[in-house]
Amino acid sequence: MLRFIIRRLLVTIPTILVVITITWTLIKLAPGNFYSGEKRLPPAIEKNIREKYGLDKPWYEQYGKTMWSIVRHFDFGTSLRFEGQSVNKIIWRSLPVSAAVGILAYVLALVVGIAVGSIAALKQNSRWDYASMALAMLGISVPNFVLGPILVLVFSLSLYWLPPSRWGGFPSRNLILPVITLSAIYMAYIARLTRAGMLEVLRSDYIRTARAKGLSEKDVLIKHALRGGLMPVVSYTGPALAFLLTGTVVVERIFALPGLGNYFIEASLNRDEPLLIGIVAFIAITLLFMNMLVDIAYAFLDPRVRYQ
Amino acid sequence: MEPEIKIGPEEALAEDTHAETGEFVHGTSLWRDAWRRLLKNKLAVFGLIVVIVITLASIAGPLVIKRVFGFTPDYIPTNDTQLVRSFPPFKGPNGEFSWKHPMGTDNAGRDQLARVLQGGQISLFVGIIATLVSLIIGVSYGAIAGYVGGRIDDLMMRLVDVLYSLPYVIVVIVLLSMFRSQTPRGQLTLLFVALGSVSWLTMARIVRGQVLSLKNQEFVLAARATGVTAPRIIFRHLVPNTLGPVIVYATLTIPQVMLTEAFLSFLGLGVQAPLASWGSLAADGVQNIAIFPWQLIFPGVTMALTLFSLNFLGDGLRDALDPQMRTT
Numbered sequence: 001m002l003r004f005i006i007r008r009l010l011v012t013i014p015t016i017l018v019v020i021t022i023t024w025t026l027i028k029l030a031p032g033n034f035y036s037g038e039k040r041l042p043p044a045i046e047k048n049i050r051e052k053y054g055l056d057k058p059w060y061e062q063y064g065k066t067m068w069s070i071v072r073h074f075d076f077g078t079s080l081r082f083e084g085q086s087v088n089k090i091i092w093r094s095l096p097v098s099a100a101v102g103i104l105a106y107v108l109a110l111v112v113g114i115a116v117g118s119i120a121a122l123k124q125n126s127r128w129d130y131a132s133m134a135l136a137m138l139g140i141s142v143p144n145f146v147l148g149p150i151l152v153l154v155f156s157l158s159l160y161w162l163p164p165s166r167w168g169g170f171p172s173r174n175l176i177l178p179v180i181t182l183s184a185i186y187m188a189y190i191a192r193l194t195r196a197g198m199l200e201v202l203r204s205d206y207i208r209t210a211r212a213k214g215l216s217e218k219d220v221l222i223k224h225a226l227r228g229g230l231m232p233v234v235s236y237t238g239p240a241l242a243f244l245l246t247g248t249v250v251v252e253r254i255f256a257l258p259g260l261g262n263y264f265i266e267a268s269l270n271r272d273e274p275l276l277i278g279i280v281a282f283i284a285i286t287l288l289f290m291n292m293l294v295d296i297a298y299a300f301l302d303p304r305v306r307y308q
Numbered sequence: 309m310e311p312e313i314k315i316g317p318e319e320a321l322a323e324d325t326h327a328e329t330g331e332f333v334h335g336t337s338l339w340r341d342a343w344r345r346l347l348k349n350k351l352a353v354f355g356l357i358v359v360i361v362i363t364l365a366s367i368a369g370p371l372v373i374k375r376v377f378g379f380t381p382d383y384i385p386t387n388d389t390q391l392v393r394s395f396p397p398f399k400g401p402n403g404e405f406s407w408k409h410p411m412g413t414d415n416a417g418r419d420q421l422a423r424v425l426q427g428g429q430i431s432l433f434v435g436i437i438a439t440l441v442s443l444i445i446g447v448s449y450g451a452i453a454g455y456v457g458g459r460i461d462d463l464m465m466r467l468v469d470v471l472y473s474l475p476y477v478i479v480v481i482v483l484l485s486m487f488r489s490q491t492p493r494g495q496l497t498l499l500f501v502a503l504g505s506v507s508w509l510t511m512a513r514i515v516r517g518q519v520l521s522l523k524n525q526e527f528v529l530a531a532r533a534t535g536v537t538a539p540r541i542i543f544r545h546l547v548p549n550t551l552g553p554v555i556v557y558a559t560l561t562i563p564q565v566m567l568t569e570a571f572l573s574f575l576g577l578g579v580q581a582p583l584a585s586w587g588s589l590a591a592d593g594v595q596n597i598a599i600f601p602w603q604l605i606f607p608g609v610t611m612a613l614t615l616f617s618l619n620f621l622g623d624g625l626r627d628a629l630d631p632q633m634r635t636t
Binding site for chain 2 (some may be wrong): 140143159249271276280
């Protein structure tokens with residue numbers, strides 16, 4: 001087990017560095033820079049600014065400096081667009097927004113998805129099964145940028161029940177629509193995965209054994225079937241995290257939330273290099289470490305999985 | 309784990325008399341069998357019909373509109389007396405009923421129906437091209453890795469693992485925003501490169517797995533014994549046998565790629581005006597959601613319906629071609 005964790009770390013850390021390097025290279029290779037936009041600065045001022053941020057140095061020195069301050073101090077420098085604000089500060093300020101929406105959406109998706117999927121599996125080929133699977137297919141097919149505005153149209157602009165956008169602090173009514181929009185597709189995926197997993201498990205020998213030895217149906221389902229049937233859902237956590245991140249980009253833009261995703265798009269459209277590298281590095285680190293944790297959790301949960 | 313469609317001896321014999329060469333006997337019956345099973349699946353048939361209708365409408369629609377009403381998807385009316393900006397569906401310039409703009413017009417006065425159909429052209433085109441790239445690169449990469457095996461296989465699949473673990477949408481967003489092209493066509497090409505370069509990874513894994521389980525079977529041994537070269541074994545003997553899962557996965561890749569394209573276009577990084585895709589049309593529509601909701605609803609619903617149908621078709625194909633394969 002320890003060897004497995006060490007091996008995963010040995011893969012994860014270089015991957016993070018590769019992601020940062022790719023981003024850095026793309027930014028440096030692309031024509032133009034932050035100052036080549038519409039508001040042209042006088043050459044002398046631009047020269048001073050470039051000197052200040054170290055942009056006049058040769059590329060290997062810039063790369064070395066960027067990587068060193070990330071690896072050594074976890075410091076991403078100062079934003080160009082939001083003058084005087086450090087990238088770290090922007091990240092720590094916007095992270096709670098994204099995290100709140102993302103985590104709530106994932107929990108909602110898990111609860112509803114597992115419930116719907118289990119019931120569909122238990123009543124296979126019933127009307128309820130067909131209806132919930134058609135609904136799940138709809139959830140997978142309706143893009144979140146269509147679902148979100150339609151929810152706003154119905155619940156904010158027609159019924160006046162919920163606020164259409166903006167951040168209103170952590171527990172607030174503003175969160176309801178973004179969370180539903182973000183969770184719809186995961187709810188659908190998790191329902192499908194749960195159904196498939198449960199169907200397979202319910203037919204397996206150990207469930208027959210559990211029933212044969214006289215366990216109550218409740219015990220069979222909750223203690224035995226659910227544990228095995230949810231393995232696909234656990235292994236989906238990794239990809240789900242990655243998709244949640246891209247989902248939050250869209251949801252934060254639709255609902256005007258000041259989260260990481262919004263800053264990420266803002267930074268890439270404005271060529272705010274330090275902020276962009278900072279956010280990409282931060283996302284890559286979170287994502288890859290989460291994936292590693294999911295793999296390790298998987299090995300603990302399923303005794304049949306063995307890693308050398 | 310070799311998925312196999314069992315055929316009864318009578319059926320196989322009956323097929324034999326129809327087929328001209330012995331090589332195709334099994335193939336014909338497999339496809340015919342799968343086709344029969346697909347037709348039994350009502351949702352899959354519904355999906356197939358909708359996909360065909362939307363594809364045909366996207367291809368022919370803009371031409372028909374140009375013939376009947378005389379405007380193209382990017383036509384902006386300049387005549388001041390007829391400035392039909394953001395008109396509701398089925399309404400003429402004076403609010404009377406009219407067939408001219410069944411989906412209304414957008415902010416600039418362009419016909420929404422023509423734009424939705426053109427958007428369909430581009431969205432489907434992007435989906436199909438990226439899937440073709442994933443087919444060509446993914447299938448050959450996976451088949452070669454699986455057949456050659458050993459250290460080369462290790463190396464090739466390690467590369468796939470690394471690429472797989474990259475948060476690729478993030479990298480794609482950086483790529484598209486950094487190398488923003490001034491022309492819509494240039495941006496579209498960039499989009500193709502970005503989507504095509506990542507879509508082949510899963511395909512490579514699937515094909516490699518299939519080839520691994522196939523390559524030790526007798527027919528490969530027989531081929532090798534009769535002196536067939538390695539490339540010929542890979543592409544003539546192994547790849548055709550992986551077609552079932554490959555087709556299923558390719559069908560499910562199309563809606564995924566279309567969704568990614570729409571997502572990027574929605575963020576303003578993909579297809580740009582005067583070209584239209586469902587994602588960019590939805591992005592325009594969101595701006596006006598409070599006043600002109602149909603500008604979002606028409607492209608959004610068309611896209612959702614297409615993805616819905618493609619997903620059902622993919623699921624149906626999976627059940628038909630490979631009843632044992634169960635993934636999401």
